[in-house]
Amino acid sequence: MFEVAELGHKVSKQEYQEQVPDLRVQLLDAQWELSKHDFPVVVLISGVDGAGKGATVGLLNEWLDPRYVRTFAFGKPTDEENQRPEFWRFWRDLPPKGRIGLYVGSWYSRPLSERVYGDISEADLDEALLRINNFEKALADDGALIIKVWLHLSKDAQKKRLKTLESNPKTRWRVTERDHKHLKLYDDFRSIAEHVLRITSTGEAPWLIVEGTDPRYRGLTVGKHILERLNERFAIGKNSVVNQKKGFRPIAPPVTGEPVTLLNTLDLRQSLTKAQYKTQLEKYQGKLNLLSREALDQQVSSIIVLEGWDAAGKGGIIRRFVPALDARHYQIIPIAAPTDEESAHHYLWRFWRHLPAAGFITMYDRSWYGRVLVERIEEFASENEWMRAYSEINDFEAQLVEFGIVLVKYWLHISKEEQLNRFQAREATPFKQHKITEEDYRNREKWDMYEHAVNDMVERTSTEYAPWTFLEANDKRYARIKALKIFCNQLEKALHK
Numbered sequence: 001m002f003e004v005a006e007l008g009h010k011v012s013k014q015e016y017q018e019q020v021p022d023l024r025v026q027l028l029d030a031q032w033e034l035s036k037h038d039f040p041v042v043v044l045i046s047g048v049d050g051a052g053k054g055a056t057v058g059l060l061n062e063w064l065d066p067r068y069v070r071t072f073a074f075g076k077p078t079d080e081e082n083q084r085p086e087f088w089r090f091w092r093d094l095p096p097k098g099r100i101g102l103y104v105g106s107w108y109s110r111p112l113s114e115r116v117y118g119d120i121s122e123a124d125l126d127e128a129l130l131r132i133n134n135f136e137k138a139l140a141d142d143g144a145l146i147i148k149v150w151l152h153l154s155k156d157a158q159k160k161r162l163k164t165l166e167s168n169p170k171t172r173w174r175v176t177e178r179d180h181k182h183l184k185l186y187d188d189f190r191s192i193a194e195h196v197l198r199i200t201s202t203g204e205a206p207w208l209i210v211e212g213t214d215p216r217y218r219g220l221t222v223g224k225h226i227l228e229r230l231n232e233r234f235a236i237g238k239n240s241v242v243n244q245k246k247g248f249r250p251i252a253p254p255v256t257g258e259p260v261t262l263l264n265t266l267d268l269r270q271s272l273t274k275a276q277y278k279t280q281l282e283k284y285q286g287k288l289n290l291l292s293r294e295a296l297d298q299q300v301s302s303i304i305v306l307e308g309w310d311a312a313g314k315g316g317i318i319r320r321f322v323p324a325l326d327a328r329h330y331q332i333i334p335i336a337a338p339t340d341e342e343s344a345h346h347y348l349w350r351f352w353r354h355l356p357a358a359g360f361i362t363m364y365d366r367s368w369y370g371r372v373l374v375e376r377i378e379e380f381a382s383e384n385e386w387m388r389a390y391s392e393i394n395d396f397e398a399q400l401v402e403f404g405i406v407l408v409k410y411w412l413h414i415s416k417e418e419q420l421n422r423f424q425a426r427e428a429t430p431f432k433q434h435k436i437t438e439e440d441y442r443n444r445e446k447w448d449m450y451e452h453a454v455n456d457m458v459e460r461t462s463t464e465y466a467p468w469t470f471l472e473a474n475d476k477r478y479a480r481i482k483a484l485k486i487f488c489n490q491l492e493k494a495l496h497k
Contacts, residue, residue, distance in 0.1 A: 011216040023223050024063045030230045031068045031100070039143040039233070040095040040345075043226060044103045047151030048189065049182050050161045051212030056151065057104045059219045060226075070095060074105040083299070083358035085403040086110070087135060091352035094139070096344035107132050112196055116189050125192070129199045131395070138392050140204035141384075142346045147229050148205055149222055150197060151212035155186045262455055263413050263470075271475035281320065284484035288324040291491045292361065296329055299358035300494050301405045304487065305367045308412025309450075310440045311422040312473050313480070314365055317412070320480045321487075325361065335366040347371055347389075348396055355400070368393055372457050377449050390460040397466040406494045407466050408487050411454065412473040416447055 011019075034041065043060075045053050057071055072093045081089045087107065095101035111128035114120045120128075136146055153161075162183065164171075182189070201207040210221050272280070295302065304321070306314040318332060333354050342350040348368060356362040371389040375381035381389075400407050414422075423440060426432040443450070462468040469486055473479035 009211065009217050010214040011220055013216070016216040016220065019220055020063075023220065023227065026227055027063055027223060028065055030227055030234075031065050033234055034100070034230065035068055035098045037234070038097045038344075039145060040097050041100040041145045041147065041230065042095065042103065042139065043100060044106050044108070044146075044148045045151065045222070046104075046106060046108055046149070047210075047212060048153045048158070048186075048193070050158050051151035051153040052215055052218050053104050053151055055215060056149075056212075056218060056222055057102050060102055060223065063223060064100065068098070069100040069102060071102040071104070074103070074109060080357070083301075084355045085399045085405075087131075087399060088352055088355055090135070091346075091349055094144075094345055094349060096341070097143075098344070107135065108196065108200075112189075112192060115192050116185055125195075126199070129196060131399075132200055133202060134392075134395050136200075136202070136205040138348070138395075139346060141388055144346075145229060145233050146205035147226055148201075148207045149225065150193075150207050150209045151218065152209055153212045155183070155190075157213050158183055158186065262458055263451055266413050266470055266472050268413070268415055268418070268472050268474040270472045270478050272477040272481060274477070277477035277481060280481045281484070284481065284488055285320070285324040287488045288321065288484060288491075291488055291495065292325055292329070294495050295361075295406075295491060296326075296359035298495055300491075301356040301358055302361045302487075302491060303356065303400060303405055303407050304361065304363045305369070305407070305409040306363065306365055306412070307367060307369050307373070307410065308471070308473065309414055309419055310443060311419050311426070311435075312412035312414045313476050314412055316476055317410070317471075317480050317483045318363055318365060320484060321363065329359065330361040330363065331356070332363045332365060335364060335370060348392065351396075356405070368396065369457060369461075372461075373450065373453050376453055377446055390457075393461055394463060394466075397461075397463070401465040404494070406490050408490050409466060409468050410471050410483055410486075411458070411468055412471045412479060414473045416444070418474045419444065 045056050047053055061069065061071060074089065077086075077089065090107050093101070111120065111125050111132075115122070115125045140146055197207050197209070208225050210218055210225075212218050306317060308314055322330075322332075331354070338347070338350065351364070351368045354362055354364075368389075371381055372386050372393075376386040397407060423436055426436040458468050471479040471482055
């Protein structure tokens with residue numbers, strides 16, 4: 001599955017000097033062409049110690065236009081990164097469309113190193129590689145060009161390199177105990193690395209193996225490979241999946257007859273009296289306050305997802321959570337149409353970047369589910385895009401829960417008649433008139449289509465680790481108390497109280 005460049009090859013100084021000027025011009029031209037396209041380029045430079053990873057990235061930075069390229073070097077996670085799922089730092093540092101990201105150290109470093117040192121099992125490694133494949137597939141499906149280069153160095157070449165460095169007083173400091181330890185582990189490292197390359201060299205993101213002994217050959221080979229992959233992409237355009245954004249968008253299937261969905265089974269007559277509401281609101285806000293403080297102490301983070309019909313009461317529920325929380329330890333993320341910056345990335349990027357720190361709470365007023373709801377119905381996403389989003393979302397949420405984040409997802413359901421009553425009430429209330437628009441009424445015309453989309457969403461993404469909770473919201477008081485109660489119960493379980 002992976003390509004191996006010619007091993008043992010060397011390039012003379014004269015040959016190198018003759019080829020570099022033209023290669024640099026072509027790379028700069030390709031960068032300029034890329035800036036006019038709407039896909040990003042992810043370049044991974046990985047390999048064995050001493051194979052020239054840092055030098056290769058440095059050379060590429062010298063050859064490329066710094067306006068259109070950025071280098072990311074991932075070492076040991078920082079305290080901030082350790083407070084979030086592992087892939088948070090990788091999602092955060094993805095290049096926007098039209099730009100190149102160079103990575104020395106990447107999502108491969110941790111699982112590969114831990115397997116070599118025996119800190120994880122082979123099954124753990126394979127699980128990590130599956131997550132990597134899912135990550136790279138999500139990027140590639142969204143249009144990203146992924147270029148992965150593995151720089152190889154033989155064991156004898158490594159020995160020779162260390163011996164040469166140690167023999168020179170000016171370079172002796174560069175050799176550490178870690179280098180010698182890695183040399184002793186070379187055979188294990190190579191065996192595990194070959195397994196990693198086989199599993200992760202996919203059609204979307206194949207590996208190129210390059211002999212790293214000769215720096216001139218290494219530099220030219222990597223530079224030419226990047227240029228070749230870019231030119232291939234320019235020749236075919238973005239992949240067929242992404243091209244559907246600009247061309248054909250399948251129309252959602254028409255709905256005939258009375259729709260039969262999970263939402264039909266909800267009892268919207270459930271309600272609370274004002275007295276019951278007042279008593280229970282005080283009870284559960286007090287409980288939430290104590291639990292949120294304990295969660296901060298135990299560094300247990302929470303994410304609350306609020307989805308539902310227009311005027312279903314999402315904002316009202318948020319306003320009943322807020323008085324029980326410390327303003328320093330939560331954030332509310334209202335989701336609207338993506339900004340230019342957000343549109344330049346994968347649709348999940350803007351949600352990854354807002355994940356809460358340890359012990360904090362993030363509330364999403366609408367969320368990543370827009371891809372399979374409004375973007376599906378309004379045809380902002382192609383059928384391929386919203387269909388594959390189900391698995392991408394499930395993988396995203398699995399990472400959140402596996403990390404220990406408390407994830408609670410609410411769908412607020414009201415009847416079509418109740419929605420109309422609320423629209424009319426908003427129009428009659430001066431300080432609420434801004435909350436009602438022509439688009440709200442237009443969406444009502446597609447109620448049945450949305451209802452089917454919600455049903456699909458719940459069936460495909462209500463998992464054992466991240467189930468959906470329905471809130472019967474015709475009675476606002478009932479919905480608010482149920483939301484508070486359920487979140488308190490979930491937080492209590494996570495804190496083992």
